[in-house]
Amino acid sequence: MTYLAKPKFRHPSLVPNKLGFTHRDYEGSISTLCAGCGHDSISTALIQACYELDIEPHRVAKLSGIGCSSKTPDYFLGQSHGFNSVHGRMPSVLTGANLANRDLIYLGVSGDGDSASIGLGQFVHCIRRAINMVYITENNGVYGLTKGQFSATADRGSKSKTSVNNDAPIDLIGMALLAGATFVARSFSGDKHQLVPIIKAAISHKGSAFIDVISPCVQFNNGAGSTKSYDFVREHNAAVNRLDFIEERDEITAEYEPGTVQEVEQHDGSILRLHKLHLDYDPSDRVHAMNYLQQHHEKGEVVTGLLYLDPEPRDTHAALNTVDVPLNSLGTRELCPGSKALEGINDDYR
Amino acid sequence: MPKIEATNDFVVKFANVNGSGSASANEMFARSILRMGVPIATRNIFPSNIQGLPTWFEVRVSGAGWIGRRGGVDLMVPMNPQTWDKDVASIDPGGYLFYDSSKPLPPSKFRQDINVIGVPLTEMANSRWQLPRDRQLLKNMVYVGALAALLGIEQETLQKLVEEQFAGKDRLIKPNHEALKIGGDYVREKLKGACGLTVKRLDKVGNRIFVDGNDAAALGAVYGGATVCAWYPITPSTSMAEAFMAHCKKLRVDSVTKKNKFAIIQAEDELSAIGAVIGAGWNGARAFTATSGPGISLMQEFIGLAYFAEIPSVIFDIQRGGPSTGMPTRTQQSDILITAYAGHGDTKHILLFPEDPHEAFELSAMAFDLAERLQAPIFVMQDLDIGMNSWLCEPFSWNDSKLYDRGKVMTYEDLEKGKEFGRYLDVDGDAIPYRTLPGTHPTKGAFFTRGTSRDRYAKYSEEGAVYVDNMQRLLRKLETAKKYVPHPIAHHAKEPTRYGVIYFGSTSAAMAEALDVLESKGIHLDTMRLRAFPFPDEVIEFVNAHDQVFVVEQNRDAQMRTLLVNEGAIDPARFISILHYDGTPITARFITKSISERMTLLGAARREAAQ
Ligand SMILES: Cc1ncc(C[n+]2csc(CCOP(=O)(O)OP(=O)(O)O)c2C)c(N)n1
Ligand code: SF4
Numbered sequence: 001m002t003y004l005a006k007p008k009f010r011h012p013s014l015v016p017n018k019l020g021f022t023h024r025d026y027e028g029s030i031s032t033l034c035a036g037c038g039h040d041s042i043s044t045a046l047i048q049a050c051y052e053l054d055i056e057p058h059r060v061a062k063l064s065g066i067g068c069s070s071k072t073p074d075y076f077l078g079q080s081h082g083f084n085s086v087h088g089r090m091p092s093v094l095t096g097a098n099l100a101n102r103d104l105i106y107l108g109v110s111g112d113g114d115s116a117s118i119g120l121g122q123f124v125h126c127i128r129r130a131i132n133m134v135y136i137t138e139n140n141g142v143y144g145l146t147k148g149q150f151s152a153t154a155d156r157g158s159k160s161k162t163s164v165n166n167d168a169p170i171d172l173i174g175m176a177l178l179a180g181a182t183f184v185a186r187s188f189s190g191d192k193h194q195l196v197p198i199i200k201a202a203i204s205h206k207g208s209a210f211i212d213v214i215s216p217c218v219q220f221n222n223g224a225g226s227t228k229s230y231d232f233v234r235e236h237n238a239a240v241n242r243l244d245f246i247e248e249r250d251e252i253t254a255e256y257e258p259g260t261v262q263e264v265e266q267h268d269g270s271i272l273r274l275h276k277l278h279l280d281y282d283p284s285d286r287v288h289a290m291n292y293l294q295q296h297h298e299k300g301e302v303v304t305g306l307l308y309l310d311p312e313p314r315d316t317h318a319a320l321n322t323v324d325v326p327l328n329s330l331g332t333r334e335l336c337p338g339s340k341a342l343e344g345i346n347d348d349y350r
Numbered sequence: 351m352p353k354i355e356a357t358n359d360f361v362v363k364f365a366n367v368n369g370s371g372s373a374s375a376n377e378m379f380a381r382s383i384l385r386m387g388v389p390i391a392t393r394n395i396f397p398s399n400i401q402g403l404p405t406w407f408e409v410r411v412s413g414a415g416w417i418g419r420r421g422g423v424d425l426m427v428p429m430n431p432q433t434w435d436k437d438v439a440s441i442d443p444g445g446y447l448f449y450d451s452s453k454p455l456p457p458s459k460f461r462q463d464i465n466v467i468g469v470p471l472t473e474m475a476n477s478r479w480q481l482p483r484d485r486q487l488l489k490n491m492v493y494v495g496a497l498a499a500l501l502g503i504e505q506e507t508l509q510k511l512v513e514e515q516f517a518g519k520d521r522l523i524k525p526n527h528e529a530l531k532i533g534g535d536y537v538r539e540k541l542k543g544a545c546g547l548t549v550k551r552l553d554k555v556g557n558r559i560f561v562d563g564n565d566a567a568a569l570g571a572v573y574g575g576a577t578v579c580a581w582y583p584i585t586p587s588t589s590m591a592e593a594f595m596a597h598c599k600k601l602r603v604d605s606v607t608k609k610n611k612f613a614i615i616q617a618e619d620e621l622s623a624i625g626a627v628i629g630a631g632w633n634g635a636r637a638f639t640a641t642s643g644p645g646i647s648l649m650q651e652f653i654g655l656a657y658f659a660e661i662p663s664v665i666f667d668i669q670r671g672g673p674s675t676g677m678p679t680r681t682q683q684s685d686i687l688i689t690a691y692a693g694h695g696d697t698k699h700i701l702l703f704p705e706d707p708h709e710a711f712e713l714s715a716m717a718f719d720l721a722e723r724l725q726a727p728i729f730v731m732q733d734l735d736i737g738m739n740s741w742l743c744e745p746f747s748w749n750d751s752k753l754y755d756r757g758k759v760m761t762y763e764d765l766e767k768g769k770e771f772g773r774y775l776d777v778d779g780d781a782i783p784y785r786t787l788p789g790t791h792p793t794k795g796a797f798f799t800r801g802t803s804r805d806r807y808a809k810y811s812e813e814g815a816v817y818v819d820n821m822q823r824l825l826r827k828l829e830t831a832k833k834y835v836p837h838p839i840a841h842h843a844k845e846p847t848r849y850g851v852i853y854f855g856s857t858s859a860a861m862a863e864a865l866d867v868l869e870s871k872g873i874h875l876d877t878m879r880l881r882a883f884p885f886p887d888e889v890i891e892f893v894n895a896h897d898q899v900f901v902v903e904q905n906r907d908a909q910m911r912t913l914l915v916n917e918g919a920i921d922p923a924r925f926i927s928i929l930h931y932d933g934t935p936i937t938a939r940f941i942t943k944s945i946s947e948r949m950t951l952l953g954a955a956r957r958e959a960a961q
């Protein structure tokens with residue numbers, strides 16, 4: 001572990017966390033995205049979340065597909081291994097990586113084209129399989145990297161500079177709920193205060209966590225006819241709750257209206273403190289969540305917040321009954337049955 | 351009436367209806383011959399169907415030890431009325447027709463030049479058993495009993511096989527024993543001497559085993575240290591993934607914790623299967639998928655990425671005849687080009703060609719070492735003939751002193767000591783770079799994996815010169831691969847010759863026999879059995895050392911020849927293709943005939959031409 005002696009005067013980005021890592025230790029290469037692109041704000045939120053959670057950067061594996069969004073893992077957590085794989089297939093690569101080493105934190109970064117168009121199948125199946133991961137879609141309603149064609153999450157009637165989308169949208173949140181994700185949230189790249197605690201909670205969740213982040217493409221889909229623009233989301237953002245992520249239960253100091261604060265303890269002991277903004281919203285009820293989202297989407301609202309949480313998630317490794325140590329740490333001695341066993345096997349074939 | 355007379359040298363073919371329970375009875379018939387020390391070769395010919403369509407099972411009895419398909423039928427057992435005419439027509443003149451004579455058949459249903467042996471199988475089974483299921487299954491054992499008596503197969507040997515098969519379900523032993531006896535008694539009483547084919551105890555099987563290639567390759571994967579398997583069902587590869595699961599349950603469960611030292615997922619498609627293999631390989635586990643042609647075509651993009659990003663991965667291609675509505679249950683060697691150059695852009699891959707289940711085990715285990723040593727996808731090119739038929743082959747063996755070759759992986763200690771790390775740096779001059787696994791070191795050795803848009807240090811770059819530098823190294827890595835892959839096996843003819851023959855994979859068994867026959871006709875050929883691509887230098891040297899080289903393969907387009915011409919920059923006129931691609935395994939007769947004809951034309955087999 002690196003030990004950093006504390007200098008007397010420090011730039012805020014050099015204040016070490018509990019492990020002695022500074023904010024800078026979680027940064028990556030310089031972004032090559034357009035100035036103002038929502039994706040960069042998500043990278044910043046990820047850096048913040050990992051820093052605040054005192055995660056050793058190298059214990060994270062970042063995997064992505066193809067797109068502007070999928071490039072971003074290069075721009076955060078430079079001390080982590082990353083894999084910019086193929087278009088729409090990050091989920092399978094992440095699945096295999098997770099099977100190989102259950103001890104790392106898996107962060108899947110994708111776009112709406114990557115996950116809702118070409119990769120819809122892999123997206124759903126990966127979630128079905130209850131892979132312990134955080135899966136983020138940086139959702140701008142278009143294919144940024146191929147210059148602005150509509151993606152499958154674009155709302156019907158959305159207008160870009162050159163065309164109108166006539167097809168019905170795919171709601172990734174609804175898909176994730178149906179497929180059995182145990183942590184489902186939506187946020188907005190322009191709302192760091194909402195997004196950072198959600199990411200932290202998702203990382204601490206030991207199951208399949210999905211976050212759909214509306215992330216405007218300033219280049220191709222930030223105009224008046226878009227439902228994924230900064231202006232539209234700001235105006236129609238219907239946050240059902242705000243989340244505090246706290247590592248241990250502490251006293252509630254602020255004053256809240258009765259019934260507006262709900263605490264959920266996660267498997268790892270961390271506490272999610274939800275400040276209810278819509279009192280009728282219940283994030284522990286999957287079917288309720290699906291109905292609520294549909295109803296409010298009809299009204300043109302963008303529902304954000306922690307939408308569903310199962311504090312006792314499933315995990316693929318439990319279902320597969322794999323050994324506690326990572327499979328990639330097993331060597332010849334542990335894996336090879338040897339010549340003695342082979343004699344008996346040969347006999348079975350005679 | 352001529353009668354084929356033969357001892358330990360004939361072919362028996364069963365025609366059945368898929369799903370009628372005949373498979374286990376036929377298998378028992380075959381094994382009883384093996385237990386008498388007489389080598390056999392069996393082949394299933396089956397449709398893409400679960401119940402109702404015709405299937406065939408061929409048993410070649412060969413005291414001489416030939417285990418390729420011979421071709422022809424000496425004794426036909428047509429238990430399927432649908433295919434009767436074709437089955438009867440396939441019998442060699444002087445051969446035998448063994449049939450269920452319960453219902454009378456018009457003379458037009460028979461042939462004059464064959465010997466007809468009728469046994470009222472249905473009648474006997476129906477008068478003894480009441481339940482339809484019993485009647486059906488035990489009728490199969492009645493014919494096994496009758497055939498055994500006709501051919502002189504020892505009754506005790508069969509009885510013992512029944513006991514082994516039904517161990518644990520002991521109440522089934524008695525009726526099966528009885529069925530064998532009913533069939534046998536009928537023949538002993540009424541049909542003495544009806545058949546000129548005989549099985550005679552020999553000592554030619556030795557310690558060999560009888561196993562199918564998918565089972566063997568799956569076991570090889572267990573021995574080779576595979577821990578992750580991701581697959582999608584497709585004939586004829588499915589039984590490999592299933593066998594891997596079965597072997598793992600026996601061999602890979604931690605004795606103390608009862609937890610699994612393996613993870614198998616049935617993916618939603620082949621794209622996902624190969625994606626998971628690549629993710630696991632990237633993360634340091636030995637991983638594989640098993641598939642067939644259509645699956646390979648779906649995996650192309652990922653295979654390309656694995657080549658460029660240099661990710662260890664193992665792909666078993668159990669080759670079959672083309673598309674899903676092609677001949678999915680028939681054998682071919684027709685995925686050679688699609689695998690050798692799989693992907694997009696300039697790619698070339700490492701292929702291994704096992705000749706039988708024994709070698710499938712060996713090359714399967716070896717593939718995992720090669721994948722990690724060479725940081726590349728490795729294809730194990732089986733086919734349906736090896737994969738789904740039981741073959742008599744040498745027993746599996748393992749050298750316990752051998753440790754897995756995990757290739758060039760930098761550890762925490764290496765990085766800590768300050769060893770320079772560049773993911774795509776050629777440090778040792780063999781073009782194989784060092785890699786690090788995720789999670790190794792808090793501050794050193796992390797990198798971002800991409801296709802080719804990066805430099806030797808894995809930093810983003812789209813510079814032309816940087817790209818070319820990397821692509822040249824990948825070519826040099828393939829040169830290095832030639833040293834590691836299994837080398838071809840060459841054999842000199844008894845007499846010096848200007849002719850050679852190249853073959854590979856499941857053709858091997860039929861080839862051995864064909865060469866023997868050709869030699870007896872005075873046709874001498876030097877031989878080379880390919881075991882891997884890229885071709886080690888001796889392959890090209892072999893071609894150059896002969897005027898003409900036959901290339902025997904089981905596909906239409908002479909795919910291996912194309913690869914030889916292309917990779918060895920060889921004049922195509924040097925090669926003569928012998929191609930068999932009707933979906934059945936190639937036979938010694940086919941090879942012998944094709945090569946003899948060509949040699950006659952070439953005026954080379956002087957003795958033969960003079961006849
Ligand atoms: C197989 C394949 N088809 C098409 C492409 C071209 N392509 C690159 S990125 C992209 C769309 C990305 O859209 P999205 O995931 O929404 O990412 P964004 O750029 O909007 O962040 C496409 C179609 C590709 N890389 N691979
Ligand atoms: S094109 Fe759109 S998505 Fe891509 S970087 Fe620019 S703003 Fe972001």
Ligand SMILES: [Mg+2]
Pocket residue numbers: 067111112113138139140141142143144151
């Ligand atoms: Mg997009």
